Amino acid sequence: MPLPKRRRSATRARLLEGALEVFAERGFHGASVEDICDRAGFTRGAFYSNFGSKDELVLALFEATTDRLLEQIAALLPDLANQPGTLLDAVLGLLDDAAPDQRQWHLISTEFTLHALRNPAAAEALVRQRTVFRQRLTELVEEISRTSGLRLSVPAEQFVRLVTALHEGARAQTLLEPEEVPAGSLEHTFLPMVLDAISRR
Amino acid sequence: MPLPKRRRSATRARLLEGALEVFAERGFHGASVEDICDRAGFTRGAFYSNFGSKDELVLALFEATTDRLLEQIAALLPDLANQPGTLLDAVLGLLDDAAPDQRQWHLISTEFTLHALRNPAAAEALVRQRTVFRQRLTELVEEISRTSGLRLSVPAEQFVRLVTALHEGARAQTLLEPEEVPAGSLEHTFLPMVLDAISRR
Numbered sequence: 001m002p003l004p005k006r007r008r009s010a011t012r013a014r015l016l017e018g019a020l021e022v023f024a025e026r027g028f029h030g031a032s033v034e035d036i037c038d039r040a041g042f043t044r045g046a047f048y049s050n051f052g053s054k055d056e057l058v059l060a061l062f063e064a065t066t067d068r069l070l071e072q073i074a075a076l077l078p079d080l081a082n083q084p085g086t087l088l089d090a091v092l093g094l095l096d097d098a099a100p101d102q103r104q105w106h107l108i109s110t111e112f113t114l115h116a117l118r119n120p121a122a123a124e125a126l127v128r129q130r131t132v133f134r135q136r137l138t139e140l141v142e143e144i145s146r147t148s149g150l151r152l153s154v155p156a157e158q159f160v161r162l163v164t165a166l167h168e169g170a171r172a173q174t175l176l177e178p179e180e181v182p183a184g185s186l187e188h189t190f191l192p193m194v195l196d197a198i199s200r201r
Numbered sequence: 202m203p204l205p206k207r208r209r210s211a212t213r214a215r216l217l218e219g220a221l222e223v224f225a226e227r228g229f230h231g232a233s234v235e236d237i238c239d240r241a242g243f244t245r246g247a248f249y250s251n252f253g254s255k256d257e258l259v260l261a262l263f264e265a266t267t268d269r270l271l272e273q274i275a276a277l278l279p280d281l282a283n284q285p286g287t288l289l290d291a292v293l294g295l296l297d298d299a300a301p302d303q304r305q306w307h308l309i310s311t312e313f314t315l316h317a318l319r320n321p322a323a324a325e326a327l328v329r330q331r332t333v334f335r336q337r338l339t340e341l342v343e344e345i346s347r348t349s350g351l352r353l354s355v356p357a358e359q360f361v362r363l364v365t366a367l368h369e370g371a372r373a374q375t376l377l378e379p380e381e382v383p384a385g386s387l388e389h390t391f392l393p394m395v396l397d398a399i400s401r402r
Contacts, residue, residue, distance in 0.1 A: 027315070029230070107315060114228070114311055117304065117376055127377055154390065161374060161382065162367070162391050169370030173362060175318055176328055181362065189355065190363050190395055197394035 012050045014040045016061050024104035028058070028111040055122050058112045059129055065105070066133045069094060073140055081147040088195055089188065095167055096183045106171050134160055151200045159198065163191060213251045215241045217262050225305035229259070229312040256323050259313045260330055266306070267334045270295060274341055282348040289396055290389065296368055297384045307372050335361055352401045360399065364392060 018040030022031040033054055037047050051057040072094050080087040096102065116123040134157065141156040152159065170186040219241030223232040234255055238248050252258040273295050281288040297303065317324040335358065342357040353360065371387040 027230075027319075029228075103318065107318060110311060110315055113373055113377070114308060114315075117308060118228075123377060130377070158387070158390060161371075162387055165370030165374055165387055166363070166367050167370065168373060169366030169368065170362075172314055172369065173366055176314070176324060176331070186359070186363055186366055189359060193398035194391050194394055197398060 008050070011042060011046055012060070015042060015047060015050060015057065016064060019057055020061060020101075020104050020108060023058075023108040023111070024101075028054075028108060028115055055112075055115075055125065058108065059125055062109065062112075062129055066129075070133070070136050070140075073137075077140070077144070077147075081144050084144055084148050084150055084195060084199070085192055087144060088192060092163075092167075092184055092187045092191065095187070102171065102183065103175055106175055109168075110172075134164070137163075153198045153200060159194070162194065163187070166191065209251070212243060212247055213261070216243060216248060216251060216258065217265060220258055221262060221302075221305050221309060224259075224309040224312070225302075229255075229309060229316055256313075256316075256326065259309065260326055263310065263313075263330055267330075271334070271337050271341075274338075278341070278345070278348075282345050285345055285349050285351055285396060285400070286393055288345060289393060293364075293368075293385055293388045293392065296388070303372065303384065304376055307376055310369075311373075335365070338364075354399045354401060360395070363395065364388070367392065 015036060019031070019036045022035045022039050025031075026035065031054075033044060033047055036054075036057070037044055047057075051060065073091055076087060076090050076094075080090060112122070112126065116126045137160045138157045141152075141160060144150070145152055145156065166187055170181065171183075173181040173186070174183050216237060220232070220237045223236045223240050226232075227236065232255075234245060234248055237255075237258070238245055248258075252261065274292055277288060277291050277295075281291060313323070313327065317327040338361045339358045342353075342361060345351070346353055346357065367388055371382065372384075374382040374387070375384050
């Protein structure tokens with residue numbers, strides 16, 4: 001008999017939360033499905049009725065985080081779509097708040113990317129998911145560009161790629177040297193310069 | 202009796218080369234000192250007469266690569282120190298050529314960074330090495346700035362941090378989607394805009 005929907009989604013949420021902790025401690029490869037179940041207080045049966053595999057769980061973690069981020073960005077639009085510079089600052093702030101714990105988040109997202117670089121099926125699934133996220137961000141940038149009458153001299157998608165690449169690279173520096181590179185400092189310093197350089201009113 | 206110096210440095214070089222391959226295949230944690238010795242055709246004794254540990258070998262790999270890169274950049278200065286834009290393009294080209302294989306290089310450098318985020322001693326050694334590299338790059342930027350009469354509106358070190366963060370973040374995208382993000386494309390598109398924005402003649 002299938003579980004009621006609400007109970008099932010609470011199980012999923014607790015598994016996702018437990019998994020993030022276990023991955024941060026033992027790494028993606030070091031954490032077994034059993035470890036994750038123990039942490040969340042569920043059986044392997046509960047795990048497999050929610051996720052087909054450990055890979056699938058990680059991708060669900062990514063999706064939950066990027067969905068939350070996209071919702072938060074969309075909520076800023078009514079007020080800020082006319083002020084691209086202010087909006088960019090606000091979005092950069094969200095990037096650092098989207099994940100509950102930047103260190104845990106960096107560890108699992110980087111480890112899964114490395115796993116994907118050695119495993120074509122995981123790479124395909126990861127690229128598919130990153131593409132959906134990037135396209136939705138690109139659509140937001142295009143919408144803002146229309147609303148504010150800004151014409152960009154590069155495709156919106158390139159700018160989105162720049163933001164994600166810099167954010168991921170900068171996060172590694174922040175985690176290694178938190179005092180030297182406060183979270184978001186490189187992005188806040190340099191991305192407005194780029195936005196200005198590619199903007200033609 | 203200590204080995205003659207030349208033979209010892211050839212042993213080191215072969216161990217470093219073998220290690221890079223084994224790490225790319227099995228990961229930093231999956232590759233044992235024994236695996237590395239087998240690949241390079243040496244005994245564990247030869248390994249430990251060259252490196253104190255697997256961590257020390259990885260740091261030696263990083264050092265060899267960054268030293269080569271710094272030498273190549275320094276060699277460009279006599280011709281290009283007066284043309285910061287052209288020099289930046291040339292340096293970005295070198296970044297992609299410095300490591301013999303970008304995929305192998307990305308795997309080991311990212312894995313060791315993750316290892317360092319869980320291991321304070323490794324973090325300390327990695328930060329020390331990254332600091333030396335960054336300082337030497339910063340000195341080069343400052344020298345170019347003096348030679349070309351360019352005043353930068355941000356500290357040279359911040360610009361160096363931007364370049365390395367973007368390069369590392371962009372490389373992950375290139376490895377996952379080589380056709381969508383050719384190596385160096387984000388750096389070549391956006392870093393000249395930043396250089397222009399921070400330059401005051």
